[in-house]
Every structure is written in C-alpha cells, then in structure tokens.
Amino acid sequence: MTFKSALEIDCGLRYMYDSLCIMSSCGRKMLLSSDMMTTKSDIEAYYGRLNDIYKHDCLKIAHKLMYLKDIHNTLSRLSDGSTLDDIELFEVKHLAILSSQIRNMLTEQNIEAITLPQLDKVVEILDPDKLNIPSFYIYDSYNEALREVRKQMKAIQAQGDDIAEDKRQELAMLLQQHADLELQVREQLSQQLLAYVAPLTDTLDNLSCLDILIAKAEQIRQMNLCIPHIEEEKYTLYNNMFHPQVKAHLAEQGKAFMPVDITYEHTPVTIIGANMGGKSVVLKSLALNQLLAQYGFGVAADHCNINPVEEIALCIGDEQSIVKGVSSFAGEILAIDAVIKKIRAGRKLLALIDEPARTTNPVEGTALVEGLLEVIDHCNGAFILTTHYNIENSDVKRYRVKGLNNGQMDYTLEETHCGDVPHEAIAIAESLGIDSQWIEYTKKNLNN
Amino acid sequence: MPFISEILQYDSLSIVGLEKNVGKTECLNYILRRLPLHNTRVAVTSIGIDGENKDQVTSTKKPEIYLREGMFLSTAESHYRERRLVSELIEITNERSSLGRIVTARVVVGGKALISGPSSGVSLRRWAAGIKRYGIDLTIIDGAISRLSSASPAISKAMILSTGAALSSNINTLVQKTKFVVEMIGLNILEDDSRDTLCDIEAGVWGIDIEGNLVDFKITSALAINTLKVDITKGMKIIYTVGALTDKLLNLIAESKNIKNVTLVVKDFTKIFVSETAYRTFCSRGGNIRVLQKSKLIAVCVNPTAPNGYVLDSDTLCRKLREAIKLPVYDIVKNEYDI
Numbered sequence: 001m002t003f004k005s006a007l008e009i010d011c012g013l014r015y016m017y018d019s020l021c022i023m024s025s026c027g028r029k030m031l032l033s034s035d036m037m038t039t040k041s042d043i044e045a046y047y048g049r050l051n052d053i054y055k056h057d058c059l060k061i062a063h064k065l066m067y068l069k070d071i072h073n074t075l076s077r078l079s080d081g082s083t084l085d086d087i088e089l090f091e092v093k094h095l096a097i098l099s100s101q102i103r104n105m106l107t108e109q110n111i112e113a114i115t116l117p118q119l120d121k122v123v124e125i126l127d128p129d130k131l132n133i134p135s136f137y138i139y140d141s142y143n144e145a146l147r148e149v150r151k152q153m154k155a156i157q158a159q160g161d162d163i164a165e166d167k168r169q170e171l172a173m174l175l176q177q178h179a180d181l182e183l184q185v186r187e188q189l190s191q192q193l194l195a196y197v198a199p200l201t202d203t204l205d206n207l208s209c210l211d212i213l214i215a216k217a218e219q220i221r222q223m224n225l226c227i228p229h230i231e232e233e234k235y236t237l238y239n240n241m242f243h244p245q246v247k248a249h250l251a252e253q254g255k256a257f258m259p260v261d262i263t264y265e266h267t268p269v270t271i272i273g274a275n276m277g278g279k280s281v282v283l284k285s286l287a288l289n290q291l292l293a294q295y296g297f298g299v300a301a302d303h304c305n306i307n308p309v310e311e312i313a314l315c316i317g318d319e320q321s322i323v324k325g326v327s328s329f330a331g332e333i334l335a336i337d338a339v340i341k342k343i344r345a346g347r348k349l350l351a352l353i354d355e356p357a358r359t360t361n362p363v364e365g366t367a368l369v370e371g372l373l374e375v376i377d378h379c380n381g382a383f384i385l386t387t388h389y390n391i392e393n394s395d396v397k398r399y400r401v402k403g404l405n406n407g408q409m410d411y412t413l414e415e416t417h418c419g420d421v422p423h424e425a426i427a428i429a430e431s432l433g434i435d436s437q438w439i440e441y442t443k444k445n446l447n448n
Numbered sequence: 449m450p451f452i453s454e455i456l457q458y459d460s461l462s463i464v465g466l467e468k469n470v471g472k473t474e475c476l477n478y479i480l481r482r483l484p485l486h487n488t489r490v491a492v493t494s495i496g497i498d499g500e501n502k503d504q505v506t507s508t509k510k511p512e513i514y515l516r517e518g519m520f521l522s523t524a525e526s527h528y529r530e531r532r533l534v535s536e537l538i539e540i541t542n543e544r545s546s547l548g549r550i551v552t553a554r555v556v557v558g559g560k561a562l563i564s565g566p567s568s569g570v571s572l573r574r575w576a577a578g579i580k581r582y583g584i585d586l587t588i589i590d591g592a593i594s595r596l597s598s599a600s601p602a603i604s605k606a607m608i609l610s611t612g613a614a615l616s617s618n619i620n621t622l623v624q625k626t627k628f629v630v631e632m633i634g635l636n637i638l639e640d641d642s643r644d645t646l647c648d649i650e651a652g653v654w655g656i657d658i659e660g661n662l663v664d665f666k667i668t669s670a671l672a673i674n675t676l677k678v679d680i681t682k683g684m685k686i687i688y689t690v691g692a693l694t695d696k697l698l699n700l701i702a703e704s705k706n707i708k709n710v711t712l713v714v715k716d717f718t719k720i721f722v723s724e725t726a727y728r729t730f731c732s733r734g735g736n737i738r739v740l741q742k743s744k745l746i747a748v749c750v751n752p753t754a755p756n757g758y759v760l761d762s763d764t765l766c767r768k769l770r771e772a773i774k775l776p777v778y779d780i781v782k783n784e785y786d787i
Binding site: 069085086087090091094135136137138150153154157175178 | 517528529535537538551553556559
C-alpha cells in the first residue's frame, strides 16, 4: 500500500502529512509513492537513519533543500542520449553543486543516514572556468570558435541600432554560426554527462529521502513523538498513547488530551465503556500509530513496541453507500466479512472495528458480535473491537474505559475480566443538558 | 528626452498600453536602449505573454525586445530557448506561466528575446521581491495590453502610459479617453487618520463614520451593492471599496444627499472601472474619489499609426494631448529624441 492510498484511511494520517514540513516537491512525491514497510529489518533500518537525523540539528540542510528541484525528466532525457538544452544543463549543474554543499554539511556533522555520491566531475564539466556558482551558459572556454563568434557579434552590437544592411546580414550569419557552435558544445557536454546519470539519479533520490527524514525528525520534536521498538513476535504495547490531531484540537479549546496505555497480542480484544469515553479515538489512534510506524514516522506515545502487519483495516461504521445502494448495516457487515476472509487466508492484519452491529437490535447484535469473536478467536495480527453489548465470550482480552468519575470523564483504559458494560448512558446524556422531561421518563421506564 | 533620468529615480517601472498596437514595446525598447547600465542593474519582465514577433490578434509586426549586455531578464522557459542573445542562466524560479517555468538570466551578448513573465499580479510581486537579491536597481515590467494591473503601485512605483491611434482614430476622442485615464492615475492619496486601517483590509466594502469608527457593510464587493437596502453614506465620512469600483456604486453615491460629506476611496487607480460619464456626474454633484496608493506617471507615449494603416498627425496629437493632461507627451518612433 502506498502512502498516498493510506491517506484515505480516516484515522488522522492526513493531519500528520499536512503538518510535515517537506521542502521539495520531489520529497513529497517520494513520500506519497512510498510503500508501507512490513518487515522488522526494513523498519528498524529506517528508524536507525531517522534517529541519526533526529540527533543532529539539520535546519541549515533543510534550508538548502528548499532549492532542490525535481529533475527526473531531465535525467531520463540524458540517459536516452538526448542533447540537453541550456536550462537542463543548468538543472544538472545546480543539482551537483547543491549536492556537494549538502554533502559537506553532512560530513561536518558526521551524519551517516544519507550518503551522497561524489559529483565533483559533473561540476567540473559544467563549470569550466571554476567559478563555483550555480549559474550556467555555454562558456567561451568550451570552444575557441565560439569565443571568436561572440567577439564579432559584440563588435557589431556595439555600433548601436542603425547598423548598415551588410552588417545586419553579417550579424544574422553570426547568430546562426553561434547557434550551431552552441549545439555542438551541448552535444559534447551531454555525451560527457551520460556516464553520471546513475549517480545523479541517486543524488536526487537521496536528497528527497533526506528531506523526508528531516521533516519527520522535526515532527517528532514538535509533537513529542517517539521512535518505536519493532517486535515481530511479541505483543504490541503503548505507554501514554495519544492522537496528535485530537490533542491539538483539544489544546485549542484549552483542554488536555488524556493518554492511554494498551497492550494486545493475537487474542481478540474488546473495548467497552461509556458513550463519549473515547473508544473510537482509541481505535483511530491504534490505526494511525501502526501506519506511522510502518511508514517510518515518529509514533504518538511515550514508549511503544509495535508488531508490523501486512494490512490495516479500520471499520468505523461509515461504510453506508448511497451509490452502492447498501444500508449502513449491510455496508458494515460486508466490510467485516472482508476482514474475516483476509484473516482466514492467513494475512497478517490489524483489524480495528468500531461497534459492530450497532445499527440493529441488541439481541441479534450481541449474537453477531459474539459470533464474530468466536470466528476470529485467534489471528495472525490483531483484532480489536469496541462495543456496547454484553459479550459473554471467554477467549477475549477485555478493556474498559474508566468512565465517569465525579462528573468528569476518565478516559483511562483498564483491563477487566467481566463482560458487563457500564450503564452510564443516561448520566452522560444528562450532562449534555438535554430535555429534563425526557430524562425523567427514561429513568421511570428503566425502573419499571 | 528627459524621462530616462526621471525613471532612474525609481526602483520599479511599468509600461502599460491603453490598447494593442499603441507602441508600448517600442517605448520599452526606447528606454532599454538608453538606460545607463554602467551604474544601474536592470531587470526586465512582462506580465503575461509579450514580445511576440507578430501581434497575436491583428497579425501586424511587433518590435522585439532588445536587451543589452548586463541586463537581467525573466521569461518563460520555452521563450528562453528561442532567445537570440547569449545569456547566463541564473535561476529557475518557482513562478509558472502557461508557457512553463519562469527563468532568470543575465545577458552576456546583447540581442533580442521574447519576454513573457509571471502571469498574475501576485506572482509578479513575488518575482520583484525575489530578484532584489541580484542587486537589481530598477525592475521594468512590460504590462499586458489593456491590463493596467501591472501598473498597480503595489507592483511598480513609476509608470509610462502608451496610447495611440489604435485606441481611436479621432484625435479628440483619443485625447479625451487618454485624459480620463491620466486623471484616474493622478487621483490624490487619502489624507485621513484611517488610511492605515483601510490599507490592512483585504476584501469587501467598508465605511468610516463621522466619529472615525470602522464600519463593515458585510458585502463581498461593490458588485453586490444592490443587496444593501440602506443608504450607505448616512453618517459616513469615508466609503472604501477594496475591489473594483463600478458605475453602480458610483451612481448610488452620486444619488445620495450626503454626497458632499463623503469621500469615496479605492486601493489604487487600477481598481477603477467606471465610465467617464458616471464619473463626471459624480464629480458635478460634489463627490470626490481618493486612493490609498498612487504611482507616479512619468510620461505618455503616443503612436499615431493605427494597425489598419490610418495615421494621425503626430505633432497635433502630441500638442493636444500635452495641453489636456499637462504632462510630457512623446512620439518615440517619429522623433529620435536625444538623451
């Protein structure tokens, strides 16, 4: 799955992407097309590099990366054997000089996360006068005849506007000669540069990658994220997990986000708790953090162990589709069915399901959820659902949101062994200040 | 020819034409040929396409832009490839036009080139700010036909206006039309304590009441003025429209009893889109318009030849226009003025 398609998962990944300060368009493009990492070795190697960048102050390099241009098209034209024009040669020279500047900065700081190929030869080819500035034209020193033609052109131009007809013709001829000579030089240069297509492409890709790493490191600082431990066999664990987008939103209202701890393995997990207890936020946080880890971002927790999966399935009950003509219930059931099929096929999945069968009657709903947990009983990845139903299954791990405590919501998750759901709906409804008569009649009905 | 020395007093100049084929490019070439380059760094660009060999609409020949050694130019990459001069490419900017990225270069051996710079006022402003780092003393913007926006004081501090037989082949009409534009360019700057407050507003129609309080009329532009059922001049001393000023708003205020006590304010002359008739009526009833920013009109250049071949008498045209606008008027093609 590419990062671009992962952005479609409604868990707050887009918020993380939007707040990522990538300087170059090729960096952004590289991130969007990057595939999710699924093995411990890949992820750990990537975090090794990210950590290296994180430990250093890369602000100056980031400023340099603002000048990085995507010249993949130019490079592919070069490798096709085409003759580059002035603008393309400028792009190549610009990249080579930028890269050597950044290369020096990396060496100065002992950063090893990125290695940039040596491009001194390319600079040499495109900077015959050793001016060491990133501008470019077909310099006189490339070709003696060119120098001579330009001298003659200048001499005629110096005579002003009213030049005689024969001079005008001479100038036109010189211009033609000049164009031919320049083309000749450009052909030679393109030929010489052909040998450097691979290191130039490498440079462009490595600089894009550096841009992404610096942006991720900066995000870790700004959002207080952590670098996770990757555990392929063991359980997944989060200490003080949070959701950056919800946290920022709450901070705007002067409120604090209450982080949660959660641990799970291959046994299915149920999360029960009062309405407005943050169950859906927990599911979204789990999906988000799993994605963050597998795309090499900082993870929103104080500390965590993460078991990589092949796929993340987040069903939050909005599968209703007017276009497809299915009701909210049908949409949801079909989405869960797809998850079951994948688990059966042995795919390593992190399945997160928010209140399955919530839109039907409680009797059948409870049965459906119990049935679902029995079907799953054990999976390759992890299976977590939230529910309001009293689930009797024995072979599940249960979490409960602490819930209302002196009128204040306590979002902490605690492990529990009984399936009894809390009865706090009316208290919460009351705290929302709804119609008092409605509350009164509800309580009367409940006591009958 | 005095205006070259006057141009050098400003750091930005735009050249705008009131119509196609009024000799704007000739005027630009004239200036570019005469600027002293030994102590002035000059950068040239245009808004939108300009400098084509042929006029895209009427297929008449257009003079090319001639750039001298040492000048900087910013143009679209496709036009850069077609240049007929030797230049050193300095930067590929982040600005784009329909013809590709805008590149900046320094001329090594003079010659002709097609200039087509950033296509909007906003990107032109960014360009002007960005090019400063090359130590440019004077930026020259070749304005687009009948798009006065490049002459906005927000983009250039000084301007030269081109007019000519292409606008009208009747001398009196031509003088009249040009005079009206010159009058709009010459509108005075608002002198009121609220000027800074008004400068910060980005959209809508606003007022300043007699006590000096800012009032928002809660409409997005003067075009929606009809949705207001109240007399907006009541109790106001200033009405400010950020966007375009049209006849509708002008007439509305002209009909108000309060017209003599209220000043109508626009950002700058490029926002004025009123007919002369409406403006004259407005003024005769005692109304007055002020601007927040003003550009300096250095001179008016005329081209007495219309694209259809009709030629006006150059001397008469220059004399009549000079009398009407009280500013220097030049026919650059006819008279090879000395510096």
